[in-house]
Amino acid sequence: MHKYLEVLTELEGLLGRAPFRQGEKLPSIRELARRHGCSMATAIRALAELERRHLVYSVPGSGYYAVGAARPEPSDSAGLVDFASSSPDPAMFPYLDFRHCINKAIDTYKNDLFIYGTPSGLETLMPAFRKQLAEYQVFADASRLVVVSGVQQALSLLAAFPFPNGRTRVLVEQPGYHLFIEYLETHGIPAAGIRRTADGIDMDELEAIFRTGEIKFFYTMPRFHNPLGSSYDRRRKLDILELARRYDVYVVEDDYLADFETDSKEDPIYAYDRDERVIYLKSYSKIIFPGLRVGLAVLPSTMAAAFNRHKKLNDIDSSLLSQAALEIYFRSGMFERHRRKLRDLYARRSRRLQDALRAAAEESAGLFSYPGGGQRPAFHSHLVLHRPVSPSKLRERIRRDSVELDRIERHYLKDYPRQALLNLSVTRVKEEDIERGVERLASAIRYAAR
Structure with a gap:
């Protein structure tokens, strides 16, 4: 990360978390330069950017001071604790940075952005995509990359168009991504389910299904599964790939939270693929904001042209303005700075949620458990209920206690047996509210189990 962006990130963090009230002084230019090993001019540039945003003001000969109170307001004990929402926190959207990138994109590309483009995506964006994908051990020629209007569009196209193996049935993890499940059922696409738990899937069952x-x-989410939060280990990824090769099945890998990985040794299934058996999907909805509507699909060379034809008939092309702004966002270093900030934020929230769930489960007298296996800090976690719980009683108590929960049933195919689970997301929950929310949830479960 550029030194200027390091300084800017530190200052934003101070203004967002430290007890800075209106008029409180920030670290000096000399101190910032010393901390980051940069010139004082670099530190001044970062402070000037915050001044331009009206977050700080300067006093000649004295230094820089906070404009207003940036300390988080005390949470209302009666306020809503939202464990249901899995969309990113709007308070963390990079509005100002991305507005700059949009304006810069319009100035740079002018009329090119306001005509039809190409179904595969903005040509100048591809090198930036390839560079970023390489960080995740995803290597592919530009001819195999296709920009999509979110992963949902890629999934709908893949479900609809013919594959080289000539088959039509889609296998999905249960529970799984609710919008794709809804798409399959709405359009009458043949689908089957395979049970997934915190420990993964049964490989014998997977082989039996493939063998048919x-x-x-x-379709699988090996990393940070939605809604369970668990991840496959390397052995499981290799076994899935081997079975897919043996039985001529393709693997659609949804790596929608790749940017939140904290372990550099954790690679996607795609990284082990030598036979172009894996279709890799990458989303930018969680790391930037959902309204960007830019995702990426990495296709086998035998399928890229057919996928492009189907995409062209679906929407002609994805937003060139969004793509051009994203290219500038990558090249400027803003993306990397934002990614680090968000990754740290959600990791803190997730660890705090996991600790709270673990403690609550230990005190539940066997009423529920927290299966921590395979759950690394990200967005989602879940509890397993061990005694019958009245859904109506649980909803009644949860509403009364101002806690919002997702409906686990929407993550299942209609005819698939459902597990007794409660899934939770931390994206919209303040850190200081997590323990209170888990306490209320545990109380609601006890009430509903009477």
Whole structure:
């Protein structure tokens, strides 16, 4: 990360978390330069950017001071604790940075952004995509990359168009991504389910399903599963890939939270693929904001042209303005700075939630458990209920206690047996509210189990 962006990130963090009230002094220019090993001119540039945003003001000969109170307001004990929402926190959207990138994109590309583009995406964006994908051990020629209007568009296209194996049935993890499940059922696309838990999937069951010769592709979220939060280990990824190769099944890997990985040794299934058996999907909805509507699909060379044809008929092309702004966002270093900030934020929230769930489970007298296996800090976690719980009683108590929960049933195919689970997300929950929310949830479960 550029030194200027390091200084800017530190100052933003101070203004967002430290007890800075209106008129309180920030670290001096000399101190910032010393901390980051940069010139005082670099530190001044970062402070000037914050001054331009009206977050700080300067006093000649004295230094820089906070404009207003940036300390988080005390949480209202009666306020809503939202464990249901899995969309990113709007308070963390990079509005100012991205507005600059949009304006710069319009100035740079002018009329090129306001005509039809190409279905595969903005040509000048591809090198930036390839560079970023390489960080995740995803290597592919530009001819295999296709920009999509979010991962949902990629999934709908993949479910609809013919694959080289000539099959039509889609296998999905249960529970799984609710919008894709809803798409399959709405459009009458043949689908089957395989149970997934915190420990993964049963490989014997997977092989038995693959062996039928009906499966077109297996849709999976190996990393930070939605809604469970668990991840596959390396052995499981290799076993899935080997079975896919043996039975001529494709693997559609949804790596939607790759940017939140904290372990550099954790690679996607795609990294082990030598036979172009894996279709890799990457989203930018969680790391930037959902309204960007830019995602990426990495296709086998035998399927890229057909996918492009289907995409062209679907929407002609994805927003060139969004793509051009994203290219500038990458090249400027703003993306990397934002990614680090968000990754640290959600990791802190997730660890705090996991600790609270673990403690609550230990005190539940066997009423529920927290299966921590395979759960690294990200967005989602879940509890397993061990005694019958009245759904109506649980909803009644949860509403009364101002806690919002997701409906786990929407993550299942209609006819698939459902597990007794409660899934939780931390994206919209303040850190200081997490323990209070878990206490209320545990109380609601005890009430509903009477």
